[in-house]
Amino acid sequence: PRAGHAGNMENFSALFGGAEPPPAAAAALGSAASSPRGIVADNNLPPSSLSLVSPPPTFPIPSRGAGAGTTELTGSTNLITHYNLEHAYNKFCGKKVKEKLSNFLPDLPGMIDLPGSHDNSSLRSLIEKPPICGSSFTPLTSTMLTGFRLHAGPLPEQCRLMHIQPPKKKNKHKHKQSRTQDPIPPGTGLQPQPPLPPCVSPGAAAHPPLVPPETPSDSDHKKKKKKKEEDPERKRKKKEKKKKKNRHSPEHPGVGSSQASGSLR
Amino acid sequence: MAEKFDSLEEHLEKFVENIRQLGIIVSDFQPSSQAGLNQKLNFMVTGLQDIDKCRQQLHDISVPLEVFEYIDQGRNPQLYTKECLERALAKNEQVKGKIDTMK
Numbered sequence: 001p002r003a004g005h006a007g008n009m010e011n012f013s014a015l016f017g018g019a020e021p022p023p024a025a026a027a028a029l030g031s032a033a034s035s036p037r038g039i040v041a042d043n044n045l046p047p048s049s050l051s052l053v054s055p056p057p058t059f060p061i062p063s064r065g066a067g068a069g070t071t072e073l074t075g076s077t078n079l080i081t082h083y084n085l086e087h088a089y090n091k092f093c094g095k096k097v098k099e100k101l102s103n104f105l106p107d108l109p110g111m112i113d114l115p116g117s118h119d120n121s122s123l124r125s126l127i128e129k130p131p132i133c134g135s136s137f138t139p140l141t142s143t144m145l146t147g148f149r150l151h152a153g154p155l156p157e158q159c160r161l162m163h164i165q166p167p168k169k170k171n172k173h174k175h176k177q178s179r180t181q182d183p184i185p186p187g188t189g190l191q192p193q194p195p196l197p198p199c200v201s202p203g204a205a206a207h208p209p210l211v212p213p214e215t216p217s218d219s220d221h222k223k224k225k226k227k228k229e230e231d232p233e234r235k236r237k238k239k240e241k242k243k244k245k246n247r248h249s250p251e252h253p254g255v256g257s258s259q260a261s262g263s264l265r
Numbered sequence: 266m267a268e269k270f271d272s273l274e275e276h277l278e279k280f281v282e283n284i285r286q287l288g289i290i291v292s293d294f295q296p297s298s299q300a301g302l303n304q305k306l307n308f309m310v311t312g313l314q315d316i317d318k319c320r321q322q323l324h325d326i327s328v329p330l331e332v333f334e335y336i337d338q339g340r341n342p343q344l345y346t347k348e349c350l351e352r353a354l355a356k357n358e359q360v361k362g363k364i365d366t367m368k
Contacts, residue, residue, distance in 0.1 A: 075360025092347040113339040123333040
């Protein structure tokens with residue numbers, strides 16, 4: 001708050017019109033206080049009349065202007081400039097800030113745009129129920145490392161998590177077309193799967209129950225892409241078949257010479 | 266001040282990268298990878314030790330709980346900062362209007 005103190009003073013003086021002289025009442029009170037107690041010379045009355053008046057109580061009047069002890073910070077001042085937040089305001093409010101967490105942390109692997117409640121990875125649960133652990137981190141000894149002996153071979157498809165990345169959206173039109181066909185749109189609103197049985201092989205360390213972040217795996221997504229690509233081709237082939245059947249049927253008039261069958265299946 | 270955050274950020278990035286490599290080793294494990302797996306596990310422990318050391322330098326830093334809600338929802342935490350600034354400015358203008366009308 002000390003920064004910009006001079007600026008605040010300028011705003012303050014601009015709003016309230018500079019330092020004002022102390023009011024006349026204070027001078028009168030001061031003079032009354034300095035006079036002997038009980039005898040006050042009232043200028044309005046004739047000099048012959050003296051009245052016994054106890055000095056009125058004095059009230060401290062706050063002085064205004066430069067050099068005052070504390071300056072008031074009110075809402076009439078621009079608090080953004082007062083606290084030197086113009087750069088931050090332009091940075092966050094001037095430009096469009098992207099919605100997803102992956103835009104803030106682009107290098108973080110895995111599906112981080114999903115809610116943490118789906119796979120019990122929320123920070124809130126960590127705060128509400130902090131894990132009970134020791135006071136220090138000790139390196140693993142050789143005997144401890146024997147518990148991490150794994151069996152050779154690939155993990156089951158459902159247990160693979162680290163390699164799954166959110167699909168990159170290239171064309172919005174393709175994404176819109178795929179919405180009507182796909183029951184689960186890629187990258188948004190993925191339904192959580194029930195917790196999987198731990199992928200443990202005898203003699204290996206027990207893995208914690210793993211929940212995949214998305215239901216369609218990469219291979220399923222590729223299969224669906226292949227199906228989409230095959231669908232128009234299948235339709236064309238069906239149309240060709242129908243046309244050829246109709247041409248060769250006795251009911252269809254104007255059947256010309258039989259054409260080469262081509263690649264009929 | 267920024268150096269403390271840079272140090273923590275560097276340790277966290279190394280830790281995450283180590284975990285990612287650990288996941289790659291485990292996804293298709295081979296007997297010859299056991300030594301590498303053990304090394305990565307020990308790197309994980311030392312990484313946690315380094316992050317714990319950074320905690321002492323940042324004991325005076327406070328983070329609003331609402332930021333954690335944004336992160337849990339998969340939203341950019343910078344949106345929280347943006348909304349705070351917008352709310353502050355809107356309230357500032359509202360109060361200024363009241364003061365001006367009182368004048």
